[in-house]
Amino acid sequence: MKYLKRVFWHLCNKLNHYIAKPRMIMGYKNNNGLYVANTRISNTVDIISADNLIIADNVYIGPYNYIEASHKITIGTGCQITSFISITSHSSHNSIRLYGAHYIEHNANHFAYVVGEIIIGEYTFIGPHSLIMPKTKIGKGSIVSAYSLVKGEFPDFSILAGNPAMRIGDTRDMDNKQLERYPELRAYYEEWAK
Secondary structure (H helix, E strand, C coil), X not given: CHHHHHHHHHHHHHHHHHHXXXXXXXXXXXXXXXXXXXXXXXXXXXXXXXXXXXXXXXXXXXXXXXXXXXXXXXXXXXXXXXXXXXXXXXXXXXXXXXXXXXXHHHCCCCCCCEECCEEECCCCEECCXXXXXXXXXXXXXXXXXXXXXECCEECCCEEEEECCXXXXXXXXXXXXXXXXXXXXXXXXXXXXXX
């Protein structure tokens, strides 16, 4: 019996490893029927309310991310969403305390319930373990540093870091140094950065 339990445990472990093993899936079909062939999304990404999620082409969404789009999320061309990131268009972080045990019975319209659209501008990089809150707009060409809590509106080419995230720099400063080193890339950069 002990042997059978061990074999069963081993088989379950192997099956779980196979099912949960991150893999990238090419292509995504938005709710408007637009198919973005060069977008890659891991099979371990949990998408809630996919009807309100708009993803452009050439987007990378890595393993173990949570995207809750009940109040609309737009992810621009060329974005990279690394791993262990939550992007949520609603939050009960205030209302749960106000309602206590009565939270569920007042499910329709909670006071202090935070909702809002999220827009992530094109060619933006979101570092691991970050949280993007409702009512957030991140401008194009931005970098969100790992472990950041992002809420609010940030201009194009922002470098964001912290909890709460603050603008600590401009990616164009970094980009110009790289473009001096690799001038053959300037035309590509200027196609989208203007």
